[in-house]
Amino acid sequence: MSGVNFVDVSKTYEDGTEAVRGLELEVVSGEFLVLVGPSGCGKTTTLRMLAGLEEVSEGEIRIGGAKVNDLPPKARDIGMVFQSYALYPHKSVEQNLTFGMEMMKGEEALSSNEIESRVKEISNLLGIAELLEKRPRELSGGQRQRVALGRALIRRPKVLLMDEPLSNLDAKLRNQMRIELRRLHEEHGTTTVYVTHDQIEAMTLADRIAIMNDGELQQHATPDECYNNPANDFVKDFLCRHIDEIVTTANHIVSKR
Amino acid sequence: MSDLAIRWFAPLELRILSGMSFLSCALLSVVLLFDYFRGDYDSMSIHGVGLMALTVMILTAIDFTEEGRTRRRDMGLMASGITLGCGVIGLAIRGAEYLLVDLWAGLVLLIPGLSGLYLLSTPLVSRWVGSTIERVEAEDGLVRNRLLLPKWQAALKHVVLLHVVAVVMIPVLWIIDVAISPGDALQGGAMFSSPTGEHFSNILGGDNFWVWARNSVIVSIGTTLLGLCLAIPAGYAFSRYRFKGRGAMMFTFLLVQMFPGIIILVPYFMVMKSLGLLNTAIGLILAYSVTALPLCVWMLKGFFDTVPKELEEAALLDGCSQFGVFYRIILPLSLPAVAVTGLFSFLVAWNEFLLALTFNTSDDMFTLPVGLASYISATDSAWGDFAAMSLLVAIPVVLLFIVFQKFLIEGLTAGSVKG
């Protein structure tokens, strides 16, 4: 019901750069898809087109079967976690969570009871119940990350979008959050599109990964498949060699001891 | 599923219309004010009705709910009709004796009136109002909204900005007009017919201008030099050294900037009088360099802060003395900043009026501001000469300001906001 389809989607910026070319991609409902690729490969543009923050030059994007190309972001029923978290600096954690819901009008408007119970639910789920009164600047990186995630989830979106959400965390915290994200996904089953440039993150988080390079999709398959049967040299290079190198280096260090 | 596009689509026309009506309402308030000034109560009531019709238009266009669409559209059409009618009647009342403002007031009503009638009755809007719109149509409409709405918004923005520009430019154009018109006519009007240079030759040929300009130049340059001599070392110390009382002293400098000038005016005057410094350049130079000092110190401190400390340390290691570092490294590096600060104190001194008016009362010691004001306040009649002289004085200052605006504004806001 809430799958995502990219049908021959292209994006050309006004200055002529082609960020995405002829993208065909299907995200099955309830799937955790990771978009991965080197920087500048068009993965973030793809995500932003899906979110409605960037116009689609050609092709069609569908959410739950309906064409959303020209709908405003709010009409698409999505939640998004930004790389920089983009928390409202002057609002408390609680206000950050509720702001979007409080601004709803007409038939969508939620009762204050409903909002309150959702805040309770989300803050317990993410372990931020103690932080509700604090401002973003008083929080650590990991806590901000959780708040940003909470803000994206609290509206119960059909699709959750994440743009390199872990890149500003240190290695240990990143590991921890990765596990937690996966756990959350398993509990909620929200369709998720996750953008990263980190191969390990992609391999460990995804149900399926989509590898992009230079605006084009290279391979779209399960992590296993991608690693064992790379579709082309790029995928091999990008994914396999990198991981092989890590393994070799690790072995090298071990053997030196 | 298919109704997503239909649900989220609202014709662009409504947004345009509400924006336009909103702008017209604001402008119409000014029109009403003008009507009141003219004691023209007929126009005033007509424009008042127009204002209310426009309000109705905003209200109907702003938020079409599912149920009331038809009723709202009809009300909107009626309001547009009334607006248009008011515009036409307003112009008709004036008849052949209309002025520029009448034309403008007419347009303020005619444009939204006509647009309202047209936009609310386009086929697309009609179908949308009747909820008989097709999905494809709604999807196309969304594309159209995305492409055209920014353009319309930009257009409305330009209309607002152009009005502000007009209000800003009117005095400027007027003074140019008066300066090149013969005689002292306050209406000017020579810009397109018979410009004359008589006022300029009056000013440049007379003694006053040159005497006052000389005084202003002496005072301003004196202020710049003295001010920089005082401010550079202080700014440097605040930027580089950590010493007892630093915070308190910096705060004092900021506080002084907030001091109202008036509280020192009277004692200043009495001190200057006692010291025999009235009607001298030195008195003004002393006063001005201290007036501008706090801000200059803060500006310079900010600039010095951007010079990396490592440079200094390297020079120290190379055997430079403390003063040598300041003199050989910091000063040359921050010369542009020093120049901007100098320009700032120059402008402060060049434009100051109150102290100059109070201290230097004999007309051979006037600075340009006081001299210029004396043209008008004495007689209220020498407008032509005044206009010519204003232009001569203002043009270099304005050019300087515009060329250096970025730095001046940065320095100013740094000094004022950091507190």
Add this chain to the structure above:
Amino acid sequence: MRRGIFLIAVMPLIVALLAMPVVQATAVSKVEASGESSSYRNVNLTWELASPAEDGDGFHIMFSESSFSHTGNATIHSTVFTASTDGMVQPAVGEWYDDCQSSSGDDDWAMVFRSENGSAVVPPGTVAIRCDLTGMPVGAEVFLAILPFDSHWISGELSEVVGATSTAVDELPPSADTRPVWFAIGSIALSLVVLLAVLGWKERSAQGRSAMLYVAPALMALALLTFYPVGYGIVLSFTDANQSALGEQSFNGLDNYVEVFTSAGFLRVLGFTLLWTVVNVFAHVGIGLALAMALQGRVKGKVAYRTILLLPWAIPSYITVLIWRGIFQYDGLFNGLLGTQIDILGLPVPAAAAVIVVNIWLGFPFMMMTISGALQTLPGDIYEAAEVDGVSPISQFRHLTLPMLKPAIVPVALLGFIWTFNMFNVIYLMTDGGPNLWFGEPGSTDILITYVYDVAFRRGMYGLAAAWSVVIFLILLWFSATYMKKTNATEAVV
């Protein structure tokens, strides 16, 4: 019906309606003035009426140091009313600053009557009035005219303007002794040197000592030319210092302050100052914010717009104010463009509106630029987050932009408040506080600081002016403190 409709539409304007001139009063047929035989600082003025005065008629004596043709360029010296004089007293010569006599014909002059509040009153039927006016500058020609009015309001039919020169001389005070001032300055400089030396000596490090050396000149200048005058001003406010007794003033306790607070125009001028300041600051911030928002992002011709909108700030303010004065003249551009005939600077309400408009025009670019600068520093990503959250542009502005701009706006608004409160140039050059309907009191567009200037440099009452200055300073201090406290408090709550 029609009136009813526009009444609803333009309620606030109705207040201003009262200022419209309505009825014509008795005309003046002949005016004469002489300063020759009068005493020091006095000029004598006589005027005859075209027809005997009726109950309700009144006459403003307008004066100015230059020739004038509109009331806007002159000050009201005194006023004579026509009314039944039953029960009023006739004071002796010299009791009032405007000794007036009236005649009902045949040259039989009688002193005017004084009502309970001190107004000069002549009986109906009066055909000529003559007044001995004090407070005129000596040796310079002054210009006088009569402005007749009836009990409703001023009607602007000004009489012929006549000139006169007060010739009597008074003994000038001896020139002042400057030694105390030099002594004060010297001792302050000396004590500062000692203080800095002690501080520098206490500071063990060579760094601290050279820092003192660098700061010393600036600090010294500040102390001598700012703090010393401020202190001196406070001392002055407790003395009777005035133009004729400079350097010989003696302490008179709180007399000056009592005079400030009991002076007739105190509340009025304070009220107008507050109105002036508040309206201006709100307009500056509002217009500045609107324009900054309009110029945000990609706008065609942005550089050109910005440059033009900066002009009011770039052109020296004394020039633009004088230009606006020209525009608002009786035969100026404003009346020309609108086809009206309003003596804008000569009527209290229009003049007040005019000075405020001009100052708004002058001040908005500064706010625009500061707010523009602050807008650049706002994080862009939170707007995208809001977009995804489904927040409308208007709510984004209200709930994101405004609160995040607050830390930038709060201090500049305070700065704007202080600047506007002390904006001498605009008032002085536009109207000089006029139209002046009350002799010896602030005019209708006087703000505190222009009035202080009058007290000090027109009337020469330095001690009194110093007391006014101290009061102004205290008001500003109190306001700034409360403002900072209030805005910080609300920030903590939000």
